[in-house]
Amino acid sequence: MEKIAEDIFLLKGFPRYAINIYLIGDVLLDAGTRLARGRILRQIAGRTVTAHALTHAHPDHQGASHAVCEALGSPLWCGENDADAMETGDYSKTIPYNWNTSAQYQFWTGPPHPVARRLKEGDEVAGFQIVDAPGHSPGQVAYWRERDGLLILGDVLNGMNLITTQTGLHEPPTLFTVDPAMNRNSARKLAALNPKLVCFGHGPPWRDPDGLQRFVSGLRHD
Numbered sequence: 001m002e003k004i005a006e007d008i009f010l011l012k013g014f015p016r017y018a019i020n021i022y023l024i025g026d027v028l029l030d031a032g033t034r035l036a037r038g039r040i041l042r043q044i045a046g047r048t049v050t051a052h053a054l055t056h057a058h059p060d061h062q063g064a065s066h067a068v069c070e071a072l073g074s075p076l077w078c079g080e081n082d083a084d085a086m087e088t089g090d091y092s093k094t095i096p097y098n099w100n101t102s103a104q105y106q107f108w109t110g111p112p113h114p115v116a117r118r119l120k121e122g123d124e125v126a127g128f129q130i131v132d133a134p135g136h137s138p139g140q141v142a143y144w145r146e147r148d149g150l151l152i153l154g155d156v157l158n159g160m161n162l163i164t165t166q167t168g169l170h171e172p173p174t175l176f177t178v179d180p181a182m183n184r185n186s187a188r189k190l191a192a193l194n195p196k197l198v199c200f201g202h203g204p205p206w207r208d209p210d211g212l213q214r215f216v217s218g219l220r221h222d
Ligand SMILES: [Zn+2]
Pocket: 058, 060, 061, 155, 201, 202
């Protein structure tokens, strides 16, 4: 695991930073695809994990959630507006349906799992505050730690091009985003927190606060 900041580790993956899974304090944040079970359990072996939380319930984030919760006996927490999808396996409201997502759905999606805690704005998780950040999915939430300006924002923004894996800020592809305009509003809301360090679902940690502000101020208004 790579230490990102105090109490924050990023699990190793291949390609590096393509699909990120974090350990924040004693909470495992996101679980990659269905294929990620082994890499998660190997890397967190010997550590205390008391809960597993999600940024959002998409197949590249919740794929191994059920398997990991079963293996660790830990409860699953996710944003209140993604919780029904996580529990029922009906993703029709949380992910657009197209050729790409239906392939993803088939190969990456993990089984449904009960949500023990439905996260909402202002909740506290492992020293982070939950910030609602809907758009990419209806129940996407970000994790904000004010004392050191650390923001984990799931897929509100991507820190790499998912096709070429080149580093840089992007909006998440519209193919995977339920409401792109709402997602841009969430990006503006999060940028207004003035984060110093941004951690993504996809891409390496971003340590250029001014670059983030420039990118977000250039986002389309509609
Ligand atoms: Zn993603």
